[in-house]
Amino acid sequence: MTDAMTLPATNPFASRSTLPFEMPPFDAIRDEHFRPALEAGFREERAEVEAIVSNPEPASFENTLVALERAGALLNRVSTVMNNLSGTDSDEFLDELESEYAPKFAAHSDAILQNTRLAERVQAVANDPSLAERSSEDQRLVTETLAAFRRAGAFLDEASKSRLSEINGRLSSLATSFEQHLLADTNDLALVVDSREELAGLSEADIEAARAVAKERGxxxxxxxxxxxxxxxxxxxxLEHRPTRQRLFAASRARGSRGNEHDTRAIGLEMVKLRAERAEILGYASHADYVAEDAMAKSAKAITERLELLVAPAARNAAAEQERLQRFIDQEQAARGKESFTLEPWDFAYYAAKVRAHDYAVDAAALRPYFEAERVLKDGVFAGATALYGITFAERHDLPVYHEDVRVFEVSNEDGSPVGLFMLDLYTRDSKRGGAWMTDFVQQNRLENKPTVVVNVLNVPKPPKGMPTLLTFDETITMFHEFGHALHGLFGQVEYPSFGGTNVPRDFVEFPSQVNEMWMLWPELAAKYARHIETDEALPRETIEKVRAASLWGEGFSTSEYLAATVVDHAWHTLSRAEADAVTDVEAFERVALERAGLLNPVVPPRYSTPYFQHIFAGGYSAGYYSYIWAEVLDADTAEWFTKNGATRENGERFRREVLSVGGAKDPMEAFRSFMGRDADIQPLLKRRGLSA
Known part of the structure; x- marks a missing residue:
């Protein structure tokens, strides 16, 4: 469109990147490029939408749906980069830019999705009998697009649409504020330790990493x-030093709730109330019902029933583990001639590891030398994907990146044909938000002949120069997990942008990533990558078997802390508007919700508490944190299938073809049935987590 041409040629967003795979030209992007490109992008897409609704020709699939899919190319280019950088390498400028434009994006989206004339054209295409002659992907595009208009309020009266726009704009601003407040408080609460003695038990690499961070902070x-x-x-x-553990736990729990300028509680509470009001306007009983309708769950009631099935046995298992840990502490202290003490939440992980080492001969700390990051990546994560899918990886040093720590790999099929680019941003830094995630910079679709560029973002402490990066067991799982998301994005083979990569229901998106975790301890793969950093000795097979045998130990805790966070999310978002308006005390509400569910255990707190629950207040998982366990039903079932049928190229290709490549172009449960040949079975999940009767 002509508006893009109002940008000077020097603005790198003005046209599609000419770099391989349309990699964004990070070396050319400057702060001053964002605002002009964003404004031009808004103008361009508004003009494209106006051209669609003003078309005198009757609505057709091509002049309405296809035209709508093509719209907004410039805005997508600049917003994708802005959003990624805001999460991975933010600074004062990006914080201000995100705060300024968050409500503008919400208003722009509403202007499109609440456009009654545009919605009516889509409705006309849906009513056209000739639609039945088109491909299943074409038909799904019409159905899903029409649902998006309805769920945005396109068919409501003008007063309702106006209020929805106000709510969406405010929610967008609040989400940005929540993320920025939480990042600032997380940085402020990093624990300062005076001596090495207080870090007893940590590896030399961890201690040196802590020293390096302190030096960076003066x-x-x-x-x-x-x-x-x-x-x-x-x-x-x-951490052997109990007071250090206690201080670290206290810092973690304090985030967002200290009553200072970074407090997030009022932000979260306002968001809950606005979401409940929006749901009411759109005709839903709650925000959870609104979200579930567009997911596999379909209703908040179905989610409640699934949680009720899992909560009681998880809480029972956690209580049994707690009792076992207390006995271990009592015995250990008695053997030392010391008075025992009561197990506290900051003790759980430490003594769970000691019991694991004692009862199962598995020492988590002793495993770290076997998980050197480079070898995990190349001989584990990459090699596993090569064995299953035939793809290969070649590092590219000639492409610009947004931070010096970011690495780029070109991914190719077995026949040498291109798949896309994979970027890895491994290390933690103050400019990066917490957690781990995958996102895309360029999303595959045939309509625009787009390739694929995805990035995995993790938060592993960076060791001093010259020292190896040794991953914890959990960090190794996370690397495999996030690469499962990357494969989902890389393997997409869809026609339309709306269906690209991981554009699938929230409670399905975690399925491929959780499946990819299973390869971490696959014996043949572990023998290649899990090798001691000093001796090159492979992680003994008997140790792998011990790890597997010990896998149920601690599942009570991990399942309960996850379900507790899920209950908190579900409780907030199943409130009606009137119920939400009546809540004033965040901590009291959370406490009551956990007590009602049978998960109020001070020793097993929620994985995320409301003030730092980034997933639901700034991460797109509102009323959707349940999706991990929902998707794990599919994952556990699939893992059992691979165990039975083998990790062969043929079976990997089947999973790629039936699940990973279809994106959102196919109903997710249809995709699962195409792969498995049947509906999902919950029993493998119950067995895996020790929740069977």
């Missing part, structure tokens, strides 16, 4: 332990 001679997103910090598993 705290020479001290150590700084940065916080990751979940309540339970991974290094508490190794």
């Amino acid at each position: 705290l020479d001679g001290k150590f700084v332990l940065t916080l990751v997103l979940p309540t339970s910090q991974p290094i508490m598993e190794s």
Whole structure:
């Protein structure tokens, strides 16, 4: 469109990138390029939409649906880069830009999705009998697009649409504020430690990483332990110094709730109330019902029933583990001639690891030398994908990246044909939000002849130069998990942008990533990558078997902390508008919700508490945190299938063809049935998590 041409040729967003795979030209992008490109992108897409609704020709699939899919190319280019950088390498400028444009994006989206004339054209295409002659993907595009208009309020009266736009704009601004407040408080609460003695139990690499962070912050001679997103910090598993564990846990739990300028509680509460009001306007009983309708679950009631099935046995198992840990502490203290103490939440991971080592001969800390990051990546994650799918990886050093730590790999099929680019952003930094995720910079679709560029973002502490990066067991799982998302994005073979990559229901999107976790301990693969950093000795097969045997130990805790967070999310978002308006105390509400569910256990707190529950207030998972366990039903069933039928190229190709490549172009349960030949069975999940009767 002509508006893009109002941008000077020097603006890198003005046209599609000429770099391989349309990699964004990060070396050419400057702060001053964003605002002009965003404004031009808004103008361009508005003009494209106006051209569609003003077309004197009767509505058709091509002049309405296809034209709508092509619209917004410029805005997509600039917003994709802006959104990614805001999460991975933010600064004051990007914070201000995101805050300024979040409500503008919401208003722009509403202007399109609430456009009654446009919605009526889509409705006309849906009513056209000739639609039945088109491909299943074409038919699904019409159905899904029409549903998006209805769910945005396109067929409501003008007053309702106006209020919805106000709510969406405010929610967008609040989500940005929540993320920025949480990042600032997380950085502020990083634990400063004065001596090495207080870090006893940590590896030398961890200690040196803490020293390096302190030095960066001008705290020479001290150590700084940065916080990751979940309540339970991974290094508490190794920290022998109990007061340090307690301080670290207290810092983790304090995020967003200290009553300072970074407090997130009022933000979250306002978001809950606005979501409930929006749901009411759109005709839903709650925000959870609104979200579930567009997911596999279909209703909040179905989610409640699934949670009720899992909560009681998980809480029972967690209580049994708690009792076992207390006995272990009592015995250990008695053997030392010391008075025992009561197990606290900051003790759980540490003593769970000691019991695992004692009862199952599995020492989590002793496993780390076998998980050197480079080898995990190339001989584990990549090699597993090569064995299953035939793809290969070649590192590219000639392409620009947004941060010096980011690496780029070109991915090719077995026959040498291109798949896309995979980027890895491994290390934590103050400019990066917590957690781990996958997203795309360029999303495959045949309509626009688009390739694929995806990035995995993790938060692994960076060791000093010259020292290896040794991953924890959980960090290794995370690397495999996030690469499962990357494969989902890389393998997409769809016609339309709306269906590209991971554009699938929220409670399906975690399925491929969780399946990819199973390869971490697949014996043949582990023998290649899990090798001791000093001796090159392979992780003994008997150790792998011990890890598998010990897998149920701790599942009570991990399942309960996950379900507790899920219950918190579900409780907030099943409120009606009137119920939400009546809530004033965030902590009291959360406490009551957990007590009602049978999960109010101070020793097993939720994985995320409301003030730092980024997933639901700034991460797109509102009323959707249940999706991990929902998708795990499919994952556990699929893992059992691969175990029975083998990790062969033929079976990998089947999974790629039936599940990973179809994106959102096919109903997710149809895709699952195409792969498995039947509906999902919940029993493998119950067995995996020790929840069977």
